[in-house]
Amino acid sequence: MAKVLFINPVVREEDVPRHIPYGIALLATLAMEKGHLVQVYDENAWRKGEAVLRQVLTADEWDVVALGGITTAYGSIKTIVRLARRLCPRALIVLGGGVLTSLPREMMGFLPEVDVGVIGEALVTFNEILAMLDSGVRDWGKVLGTISRGPDGALIMSGQRPLIENLDSLPYPAWDLFPLEEVYFKNSESLFSEEGMMAKRRLDINGSLGCSLVCKFCFHLGITGDMRYEEDEAGVVNVAFDRKGSYTRAIRYHSPEYIVKMVKFAYDKYAIDFVAFIDENLMTMDQHSGRTWLKEICRLWHEYGLAPQKNPDGTWTGVCWGGTSHATLCNPEILKIMREAGCAQLVYGYESFAPHVMKSIGKGATPASNMRSFFWTLEAGIRPIPNQIIGFPNEDFDSLRANMEAWKKLGLVVKPHFATPYPGSEWFTVYRKQIERQYQGDLEQFILDLGDASKSSAIISHNFNAVELIGLRDLMMSFNWRQLDEYERIWRINRGIPEGKPSTLYPGAGPHLAIDEPAKPSLTLVAGA
Amino acid sequence: MSDVLKGNFKPQNAVVVPEEKPETLEERFERTALKRLGGSIAFVSKKKVMWDLKDKV
Numbered sequence: 184m185a186k187v188l189f190i191n192p193v194v195r196e197e198d199v200p201r202h203i204p205y206g207i208a209l210l211a212t213l214a215m216e217k218g219h220l221v222q223v224y225d226e227n228a229w230r231k232g233e234a235v236l237r238q239v240l241t242a243d244e245w246d247v248v249a250l251g252g253i254t255t256a257y258g259s260i261k262t263i264v265r266l267a268r269r270l271c272p273r274a275l276i277v278l279g280g281g282v283l284t285s286l287p288r289e290m291m292g293f294l295p296e297v298d299v300g301v302i303g304e305a306l307v308t309f310n311e312i313l314a315m316l317d318s319g320v321r322d323w324g325k326v327l328g329t330i331s332r333g334p335d336g337a338l339i340m341s342g343q344r345p346l347i348e349n350l351d352s353l354p355y356p357a358w359d360l361f362p363l364e365e366v367y368f369k370n371s372e373s374l375f376s377e378e379g380m381m382a383k384r385r386l387d388i389n390g391s392l393g394c395s396l397v398c399k400f401c402f403h404l405g406i407t408g409d410m411r412y413e414e415d416e417a418g419v420v421n422v423a424f425d426r427k428g429s430y431t432r433a434i435r436y437h438s439p440e441y442i443v444k445m446v447k448f449a450y451d452k453y454a455i456d457f458v459a460f461i462d463e464n465l466m467t468m469d470q471h472s473g474r475t476w477l478k479e480i481c482r483l484w485h486e487y488g489l490a491p492q493k494n495p496d497g498t499w500t501g502v503c504w505g506g507t508s509h510a511t512l513c514n515p516e517i518l519k520i521m522r523e524a525g526c527a528q529l530v531y532g533y534e535s536f537a538p539h540v541m542k543s544i545g546k547g548a549t550p551a552s553n554m555r556s557f558f559w560t561l562e563a564g565i566r567p568i569p570n571q572i573i574g575f576p577n578e579d580f581d582s583l584r585a586n587m588e589a590w591k592k593l594g595l596v597v598k599p600h601f602a603t604p605y606p607g608s609e610w611f612t613v614y615r616k617q618i619e620r621q622y623q624g625d626l627e628q629f630i631l632d633l634g635d636a637s638k639s640s641a642i643i644s645h646n647f648n649a650v651e652l653i654g655l656r657d658l659m660m661s662f663n664w665r666q667l668d669e670y671e672r673i674w675r676i677n678r679g680i681p682e683g684k685p686s687t688l689y690p691g692a693g694p695h696l697a698i699d700e701p702a703k704p705s706l707t708l709v710a711g712a
Numbered sequence: 713m714s715d716v717l718k719g720n721f722k723p724q725n726a727v728v729v730p731e732e733k734p735e736t737l738e739e740r741f742e743r744t745a746l747k748r749l750g751g752s753i754a755f756v757s758k759k760k761v762m763w764d765l766k767d768k769v
């Protein structure tokens with residue numbers, strides 16, 4: 184039996200830790216079910232620095248040090264694997280999650296300390312690695328869904344791992360191996376609704392994997408049917424994700440019984456008072472099930488005594504909850520049922536209120552459907568969380584104004600994200616050259632720079648650079664129409680756009696100037712004249 | 713402090729987490745000021761000061 188040390192790397196360091204890494208927690212249960220000896224060090228939760236990490240890495244003779252996470256955890260992962268290689272020379276270092284899956288070959292190059300990368304879904308792959316290790320063989324090329332190194336150092340990518348079909352066959356995540364009381368419950372607050380704010384014992388639950396939509400800024404971790412293996416002209420196989428004309432998806436969801444029983448289990452065992460569904464899009468599943476899935480979850484929520492009973496001071500007994508919705512896939516009937524079962528908040532990636540922007544991002548929604556869902560959700564008594572993004576490839580002054588008008592009309596208080604081409608997204612594939620150029624050809628620097636999309640990293644807007652986007656966001660938030668108009672005049676002069684032509688450089692919308700053409704020198708002051 | 717390592721067996725060596733030092737007044741002040749940074753709220757992050765006495769005279 185293998186001795187496995189899971190490490191959850193630090194992510195979003197600027198905030199307190201709020202989320203148990205669901206994937207690692209599942210892998211830990213699955214490994215224990217097979218009899219392996221497992222320890223978890225949740226470095227993101229503890230944040231105790233290198234001295235403690237050293238002790239952890241030398242606490243035993245680890246056979247496997249396994250870690251993974253989303254792309255923005257890369258900096259922490261890099262530090263951990265370097266130390267792990269030095270302190271655990273005989274351990275197999277395994278890396279998985281979105282960070283590896285989006286760029287398997289590059290990551291294995293950036294991190295020579297990693298022995299085996301797990302591409303996409305690891306639910307079966309990881310235990311197969313442990314079984315092979317136990318058998319004394321190290322022929323990783325035979326384990327589907329891996330990338331490893333041959334004797335000559337060349338990368339070996341095994342065949343693609345099929346996704347498991349029945350999510351209900353999965354055990355519950357190993358919550359007990361994470362510091363629930365010490366860290367996570369203390370950080371239960373989620374500022375998305377009154378109930379979210381008051382939550383004292385929040386737990387994340389995943390009900391489904393998949394999303395029917397093809398938003399070009401989105402990445403789906405290679406675990407939602409979004410990933411294909413493709414061979415290039417040189418015969419090199421690599422992963423491929425969403426691309427124009429080539430979109431694939433698998434929609435998988437737990438049964439309502441499985442979900443509600445799991446919540447009831449957590450309610451009885453940990454006295455949770457709030458569930459945050461981390462599903463990419465609850466409405467996709469509802470639609471896919473013929474509008475039965477959410478209704479049944481809500482019915483069972485009542486049946487299992489989880490529907491919250493509110494007290495006059497806003498506190499409650501039972502379990503409030505929230506998740507992610509979609510503008511065109513929700514309807515008033517289901518929203519009302521959800522509210523009655525305790526749904527307090529729903530994230531809507533409204534992204535933009537400009538028709539031409541909405542048309543270009545692959546979301547399948549329009550400003551009109553955004554507004555409709557907004558009012559339906561409010562009427563149901565649920566707080567819609569109206570996420571906004573600026574800096575899309577075809578963002579222009581008109582779209583910025585359309586957003587401001589909508590914010591005014593709908594009472595939205597937002598600080599938009601910047602459109603960010605995270606690896607694995609369609610826009611990363613499309614703009615990769617331009618992204619690398621912004622980091623002097625050094626892709627790793629871009630990855631290290633990635634964090635919340637509320638700060639600027641690589642810019643994919645054809646019209647605005649980082650300085651402009653940061654300034655424009657400020658003007659938008661303070662509804663400073665005057666200086667926005669003024670800047671548009673300056674911008675047109677700087678870009679040489681004559682009177683009567685639209686203020687945009689986006690191909691097809693105005694003069695064709697690609698994002699990678701060198702910018703003209705700015706003549707900021709002349710325009711005021 | 714609870715165990716930072718959690719699992720289904722007892723590892724050979726215990727992990728000892730050093731006691732956390734309580735926040736100093738200086739740290740508390742700088743953390744509070746940072747939350748309200750902007751305009752007239754500006755402050756010196758004392759640990760980041762690079763003393764260069766030569767330039768002072």
Ligand code: B12
Binds near residue numbers: 252
């Ligand atoms: C919870 C969550 C977070 C958490 C952290 C999660 C974590 N520690 O993994 C927080 C809140 C910090 C977060 C932040 C962000 N997130 Co987020 N987040 C999610 C969310 C909602 C759930 C992730 C999840 O648990 N999925 C389900 C489980 C089963 O998958 P999993 O944990 O990845 O595990 C599986 C595999 O990936 C793999 N695996 C994972 N870890 C490991 C480890 C080992 C050893 C192995 C072998 C395998 C392995 O095996 C598992 C089983 O198959 C997803 C959306 C979604 N539903 O997936 C987005 C998602 C991961 N986030 C995303 C994004 C874009 C962000 C932000 C950048 C958004 C923003 N605000 O700007 C920020 C980054 C903030 C920052 N400054 O770093 C993207 C992808 C990011 C990426 N490129 O990797 C996702 C997919 C959403 C989307 N569709 O756009 N996020």
